[in-house]
Amino acid sequence: RIKINLDKRLSESHEICIGYDFQDRMGLLIAKDHPANRYVIVTDSNVSQLYGRTFLEKLKELGLPVELLEFPAGEGSKTMETVLGLTARLLEMGADRHSMLIALGGGVVGDLTGFVASIYMRSVPFIQIPTTLMAQVDSSIGGKTAVNLPQGKNLLGTFYQPKRIFTDLKFLETLSDEEYLNGLAEIVKYGLIDEPGFFEQLEREVRALRARSLEILEPVIERSCRIKKGVVEIDEQESGFRRILNFGHTLGHALEAASKFTLPHGKAVALGMTAASRISACCGFLPPEERERIEALIRDLGLPVRIPSDVAGPEVLGRLAMDKKKEGNELPFILLKKIGIPFMSKDVGLSLPEKILEEMA
Ligand code: NAD
Ligand code: ZN
Known part of the structure; x- marks a missing residue:
């Protein structure tokens, strides 16, 4: 059971789908509503193990051209170094402006992926799939993206809205x-x-x-x-x-x-x-x-x-x-x-x- 479209949209692009255990549906909706020449799931090391690899397989089964990029979990990864690492990998795999990023994880993944999406090749579309309660009720909504600098938190960032947010309560079952x-x-x-x-x-x-x-x-x-x-x-x-x-x-x-x-x-x-x-x-x-x-x-x-x-x-x-x-x-x-x-x-x-x-x- 999923609820699509929390009434009106934000910035013409922002739609939140809330439900329980609908990862298969997410794949179908991505294929149907968000055509792209390549999909790149960005996730952290914990979420990759828990959900990233199975989600990758689900999208592959639908015939979508999809790859997965992961970085070490934790706030310590919310840096320009990670941004540069991710962009190097995106270039290597030939991602261009017709590619779509998918942020699968908590606020760190969402903030980082949103930031990369807003600047990579002057912006590519992205989707949020928040997996922490914090990300589901807060960080995935509103379009703030950021990385930290040694001088302080969230000092580099942009306002950039995701095309869609898929909020699946099933993810919360493994949360500490x-x-x-x-x-x-x-x-x-x-x-x-x-x-x-x-x-x-x-x-x-x-x-x-x-x-x-x-x-x-x-x-x-x-x-x-x-x-x-x-x-x-x-x-x-x-x-x-x-x-x-x-x-x-x-x-x-x-x-x-x-x-x-x-x-x-x-x-x-x-x-x-x-x-x-x-x-x-x-x-x-x-x-x-x-x-x-x-x-x-x-x-x-x-x-x-x-x-x-x-x-x-x-x-x-x-x-x-x-x-x-x-x-x-x-x-x-x-x-x-x-x-x-x-x-x-x-x-x-x-x-x-x-x-x-x-x-x-
Ligand atoms: P997080 O992304 O670091 O996730 C917390 C931990 O939970 C990580 O170790 C992660 O690997 C793990 N995890 C994620 N999903 C899991 C799951 N389903 N099961 C088990 N483990 C899981 O932290 P967070 O609390 O989600 O987000 C905090 C970040 O969000 C901060 O960087 C903060 O600045 C940012 N934030 C941004 C906004 C915004 O508007 N953009 C708002 C609030 C917070
Ligand atoms: Zn807060």
Whole structure:
């Protein structure tokens, strides 16, 4: 059972198909709707073993001219070196502007493949097949591509939309708990920045979500995709509104960096959302009982609301101060007026986050 076409399209090209166990259908749809002289599946070493090679065989059985390129799994591969390695292989196999890339994997594969697709021979089309929860609800949607530089994350990139996104919940069955939690944190974020009804649904379904019940995950993933897609449709190039997707991420990124990236992204964002809710309540916006509900949901889903002892407060503040400098001495914080009503504030400063960080230690 698959649901095709989440209503309207983004940039005339962007269509999300959500379902369970439909890799055979994906092959057929690719052959029918996306003709190309060559298909190149790009994946990482883990996903290649789990799914890449069988997917390659499925496409071959359909008679499609297809090859597979893989690189070592992990954020460490999101570099220009990998981009140059991949492009060298594409040239070797004769890929040209009539070829199609297929990103099969998590956010790292999606960001890298999208970046290569946007610049190889001045752009070739690509398809996203996200295999982590994070990639399914977040990174595959919206057209941001990137690689990291030694100076920082995502410093080189483009806005470039995939032709299609195939979201198969079957992939999630092999995902580790930590990777699953990374995606759940982004889902909570959607519950806080869009209709409060979604937040209430998450509150009701905590146990099912922890148990990874497919019955609940499907509508929750679909709703998350709709929310992200809706935000991006309003502000594709992030001139303003799209920034609400950064809820919990200002402090989240500072915490990640201060932990030397030992704190996984989802946990860092959970802490960032807890802190942003506390800041919102302290400033008199968010009612205290809503702040408590937010923390309860985060905790009940198995995400942290207390900062681990090995992450130093001053280090986190130092990172925030650096961000502030970069943004022209303003630190844009996404805060909440209520659950479901985010807004951007530029006058939070650093002393309130400092106090909140201490409270959360
Ligand atoms: P990831 O791609 O590194 O995947 C996490 C791990 O899970 C990897 O080891 C991977 O091999 C493995 N994996 C993938 N699918 C699996 C499966 N089905 N079963 C078992 N293991 C599997 O990380 P991620 O969390 O998916 O994505 C994080 C990246 O996404 C970061 O680089 C981040 O910057 C980027 N990102 C981009 C956007 C965007 O808008 N473009 C948004 C959010 C995050
Ligand atoms: Zn995130």
